[in-house]
Amino acid sequence: MYRIRSTRNWTGIILGHLRGSWRAVKALLLGMRGDRPDVVITNTSVVLVGAAYAWLQRLPHVWFVKEFLDPQVSACRKYAGLIEKLSDAVVVPSAAMAEAFSPRVRVLNDGNDLASIRQGAKNVDRAEVLRTLGLPVSQPVLAQIGVISPAKGQEVTVGACARLARAGMSPCSLLFLGAGNPAEKEKLRGKLAGAPDGWQSSIRFLEFGPGDFSYLAAADIVLHPSTTPDPYPNAVREAMILGKPIVASRIGGIPELVVDSVTGILVEPNDEEELASALGRLLDSPEERNQMGAAGRQLAQHKLDVNLRKRAFYDLLLEVSSAVGRGRRFHGPQAFFAQI
Numbered sequence: 001m002y003r004i005r006s007t008r009n010w011t012g013i014i015l016g017h018l019r020g021s022w023r024a025v026k027a028l029l030l031g032m033r034g035d036r037p038d039v040v041i042t043n044t045s046v047v048l049v050g051a052a053y054a055w056l057q058r059l060p061h062v063w064f065v066k067e068f069l070d071p072q073v074s075a076c077r078k079y080a081g082l083i084e085k086l087s088d089a090v091v092v093p094s095a096a097m098a099e100a101f102s103p104r105v106r107v108l109n110d111g112n113d114l115a116s117i118r119q120g121a122k123n124v125d126r127a128e129v130l131r132t133l134g135l136p137v138s139q140p141v142l143a144q145i146g147v148i149s150p151a152k153g154q155e156v157t158v159g160a161c162a163r164l165a166r167a168g169m170s171p172c173s174l175l176f177l178g179a180g181n182p183a184e185k186e187k188l189r190g191k192l193a194g195a196p197d198g199w200q201s202s203i204r205f206l207e208f209g210p211g212d213f214s215y216l217a218a219a220d221i222v223l224h225p226s227t228t229p230d231p232y233p234n235a236v237r238e239a240m241i242l243g244k245p246i247v248a249s250r251i252g253g254i255p256e257l258v259v260d261s262v263t264g265i266l267v268e269p270n271d272e273e274e275l276a277s278a279l280g281r282l283l284d285s286p287e288e289r290n291q292m293g294a295a296g297r298q299l300a301q302h303k304l305d306v307n308l309r310k311r312a313f314y315d316l317l318l319e320v321s322s323a324v325g326r327g328r329r330f331h332g333p334q335a336f337f338a339q340i
Contacts, residue, residue, distance in 0.1 A: 009075070021049045028053045038321045042087075045069070045079070051086040060320045063087040068229040068252055071099040088320050091313075093232035094253030106316060109256075110232055111309030114300065117241050121217035129218040133204050135173045140283055142172050143219035145235035148180025148188070148205075153225035153249065158191040159272035160225075160279055161199065169280060171198030176205050177215050217242060220289060221282055224248035227269045232257065237304050243297035245289045247278045263296035 028049070042050035042063045054061035063083050069076040080100040084090050092098050093110040127137045135141075142161070146152040154176055161174060176188070185205050192200040206215055216222070222239035224230070229252030236257050239246050246264030248254045258264040265278040282289050302308075 017046070017048045021047075021052055024049045025052045025056065029056065039317055041317075045083060048086075055086065060088045060323065061086065062089045062091065062317065062320055064091045065097065066093070066231060068097055068231045069100040070229065076100055088323070089316060091316065094256050096229065096253045096256065097231050108312050108316070109303065109309060110234075110237070111306030112234070112237050112241060112300075112304050114241050114305050116211070117213060117238055120211050121213040121242050124214045124217040126218045129214050130173065133173075133175075133206075135202055135204065139171055139173045139198075139202060140220045141175060141218055142221050142223060142279070143175040143177060143216060144223045144225075145177045145216065145238075146224075147178045148176060148184045151226065151228045152178075153227045153269070154180075154184075154188055155191065156225045156227065156270060156272055156275055157223050158188045160275035162192055162195055163272060163276040164280055164283075165192065165195035165199045167276075167280070169283065171196070171202050172283065173202040174199075174204070175215055175219065176203070177208060179207055180205060213238070213242065216244070219244055221279065222246050223275075223279075224254065225267065225269070225275055226251055226254065228252075230254055237300070240296035240300040241304060243293040245282055245292035246296065247275065247282065259295070259299070263292055263299055 036057070037059065040050050040054035040057075040059050040061045042048075042061065043066065045063075045065045045067045051061060051063070053059075063086065065080075065083060069080050071077060077100055081102075084102060084104070089106060090101060090104075091106045091108050092101070093108065095107050098105045098107050126141075130137050130141070142157075144152070144154060144157055146154075148154050157174070161172065165171070176185075189200060189203060192203065208215060216238060219239075222235070222244045224233060224236050224239075224246060226233070226249045230236075230249075232253040236246055236248060236254060240257065240263060246258050248258050248264060248266060249269040250260075250266040251269050255266060258266055260266040265281070267274040267278050282292075
């Protein structure tokens with residue numbers, strides 16, 4: 001959808017999903033015959049099974065959209081229109097995501113289990129983590145979470161570090177926390193090939209399981225320099241919850257999380273020079289890093305706690321389920337394709 005942003009391509013993808021969903025819908029129809037649900041929930045924009053099942057059963061359908069649909073792209077707006085026509089309510093986690101939809105879309109911020117995340121990082125020994133990775137304990141640790149891809153901006157991170165190295169900055173340890181193929185990893189290493197000794201040898205590519213916050217807890221600064229809009233990134237939320245200062249792109253839903261110069265620093269996407277400047281500023285000032293981290297942790301306490309956020313979701317489900325039979329706006333897919 002993002003490589004070829006055309007209506008023809010998106011229509012083919014949607015029809016392919018509908019064809020591929022039939023078996024799953026049939027299994028739902030059979031399996032749920034004796035246990036009819038009150039509401040059907042779809043939790044991603046790339047699966048149409050829930051919408052098809054709800055349409056056939058005339059059940060209320062709530063669509064939680066987690067992927068960013070670019071409002072500047074016609075095909076994205078049309079797909080957003082389809083999502084609305086197949087739903088009684090559409091929910092997005094950030095105001096930036098709402099721009100592709102009509103005013104009836106609901107913006108309900110996602111939440112996290114703060115206690116669980118902090119408990120997972122509570123007993124982490126930073127020095128032990130770094131020794132296990134073969135990294136100097138004295139070096140600052142920069143961490144970036146996410147699968148290695150152009151969209152996540154790891155190349156921008158390495159480019160910014162190369163600038164710092166050329167400017168004479170002492171080496172930092174750089175942790176890329178996410179999956180990636182060997183060729184991508186070597187390409188990133190290559191961008192630091194000319195850096196002074198200590199920079200290239202301090203890169204680590206790591207994968208981690210659910211609930212493992214040891215690497216994130218060991219970080220001094222967390223980077224999230226996305227090059228495409230991020231909806232409401234969990235990586236940024238987890239960093240805030242653990243009290244880490246953040247340097248991230250001013251794009252998508254990120255500015256709704258990171259308060260510039262308060263909980264972190266926002267930079268323009270794809271700007272290695274600005275990213276390097278922001279990193280240099282924080283590396284030179286441990287005091288500012290601590291202040292930003294503490295501010296982020298406090299903000300997370302009031303804004304990101306799932307125990308506070310879930311009430312709004314629950315109220316929405318009650319509202320939708322109680323509105324059955326009162327003039328629902330669920331029209332089905334043919335209305336979407338009639339627009340094309």
